[in-house]
Amino acid sequence: MKSRPTSSPLRPSACPGLLRVVQALDGGICRIKLDGGSIRTDQALAVADAAERYAGGVIEATNRANLQIRGIGEQATALIDHMLAAELGPTTVAGDDVRNLMLSPAAGIDPQMLIDSRPLARQVLDCLQIHPRFHELSAKFAVQLDGGEALAMLEHPHDLWLSATQRNGELLFAFGFAGCPTDTPIAAVRLKDGHALVVAVLELFLELARPDQTRMRHLLAERSADSLLHLLAGRVPLISLDQWRRTATGLGLPVGTYPQLQEGFVYVGVMPPLGRLDPSMLRGAAYLAAEFADASLRLTPWQSLLLPNIRQADASLVSRRLQALGYLVDTHQPLTHLVACTGSAGCGKGLSDTKGDAQRLSVLRQGRHAQEQVHLSGCPRSCACAHTAPVTLLATRQGHYDLYFRDAALPGFGALQARNLTIEAAGALLDARPRSPLDA
Known part of the structure; x- marks a missing residue:
């Protein structure tokens, strides 16, 4: 078993890490930072085992392409040692905090890179x-x-x-x-x-x-x-760069099958509903990656995952088997466009059960606006969404939300549209409004 890093002390912080388990209403949270969002299948199996053996069995994909285990009780030390043995830890104790480097989940395989x-x-x-x-x-x-990839969180x-x-x-x-x-x-x-x-x-x-x-x-x-x-300029040679800006390529949500740079190969993108997996879902994806691909998975900033390096002929079968495991495999499913934080079920700051409310909203959102992203936030901290979503529902109390539309001229969530809506009222308002640039 890999020994725990001991070269420097663990500093106080409210941010969870692998070595720092932070308490929430539903138990401790351990965040496993992945290098470039990638994880080997044996490591994914270790995460699934740890969540099942030492915690409440809840695994989350984060918006920085990492994994979290929730519901950790008295066996935090055993869980950490299990992760270190799987080579999922930092080189040094303090080094765990600063491993915050985001890449495209399609780095090395994107045709446009x-x-x-x-x-x-x-x-x-x-x-x-x-x-x-x-x-x-x-x-x-x-x-x-x-x-320069087509698939990039910009x-x-x-x-x-x-x-x-x-x-x-x-x-x-x-x-x-x-x-x-x-x-x-x-x-x-x-x-x-x-x-x-x-x-x-x-x-x-x-x-x-x-x-x-x-x-x-x-x-x-x-x-x-x-x-x-x-x-x-006194430390590194700089070059002036006039009239250049990175443009969004329009690839959008990475759910589905996409061609790779490598001829004959594709990657398959799927989403666990609202970013949550149980151990069987993660194990199932890991086994498929080992059987049909290169025995690796890639997490994404959209709280989803990719199976890279799949032969094009196998993609349809892999997608069907992932769907059978409980993953969302089609962007026409309204739940793929909903983002929700932990909410009051697991967070002391959450004012409503955001994940339960998002499930209800997904049933209501079957109309022409269903493919715009809606973010349900239990409090103003916006933990689940690092950017401003086209639509934000900010909880005011259990089952009630203020509704915002993104506006580039306004800070925060954007322009306030309505106050204290139920989920049913919010869904009806969203589906009834005229078509807008948000739908483009």
Whole structure:
């Protein structure tokens, strides 16, 4: 059995990790951070076993492409040791907090990718864990590495983002602070300088930020991006990049079968209802990946999972078997477009049973608006959705919600449309409204 990392103390934080089990109403929560969202089938089986043996049997796919186990009681130590033995732990204790690097779930297999981002991701993750200086970063401080894939979450804001682009035949990384790859970049670097850029930005942030400034946006509230760029230019060669912005490719929700870069192979994307799996669902997907693919699974920021490297001839059979396990396999199923936090069933801050309410809403939403994303949040923290959804239902009390529509000109959830609606009233209002840009 792999021994527990002991090189540095576990710091206090409200964020769960593998080594830090955080208490909730339904028991402890353990978050298993996956390198680039990938997990081997033997590791997935270990997660399923741990959830069944040492917890309440509830596994969650998160919006940062990780896994969580809920309902942990007195056997937290046994669960952690089980995960470490499966090589799902950090190199160092403090390194667990800072392994916050998001890739496309189709890294290395996406037909539209400009680069395979995985080798650089490995460098960055190793650096974050090994160097004690970076252990001072907040457990929420996050980096995104975008290889130009068609399948990419481009709405989640990150403290630092890098996006592959091409100029005059040369591949570069455009980059920016406290935002998304669809924002205007502040500069670019050559591919060979990508790792040096990440290191330089993190070091500069730690040098300049006060203890209360835990995120890049906090630092930018007092210092301009241009001033940071001037300091950064002394540490890594920068390139001006005019009139470039990353465009969304329109691939959308990764549920279904999609061709890979590798000829004759596809990946199959499925979604556990509202991001929750039981051990049998995870085991079943792992067995299918071992039988028909390369014995790996990939979690996504849409709280779903992919089975990569499946022969095209086997895709239909794999999809049917995943559906039999309880996964959603078709975007025409309304539940694929609903996101809900834990809610009052498991969280002390939740004002309503958001997951139960989402199930009810999915039954009501069978009309022409059913494929827009709706986010049910039990409180204003918006834990289940890192971006602003087209529609948000914010709980006010049990079974009642305020309704918001996303508006780029407004902060937070957007424009308030109605107050204190029941789920039935919210569903009727959503289906009755005129067609809008949200449906495009």
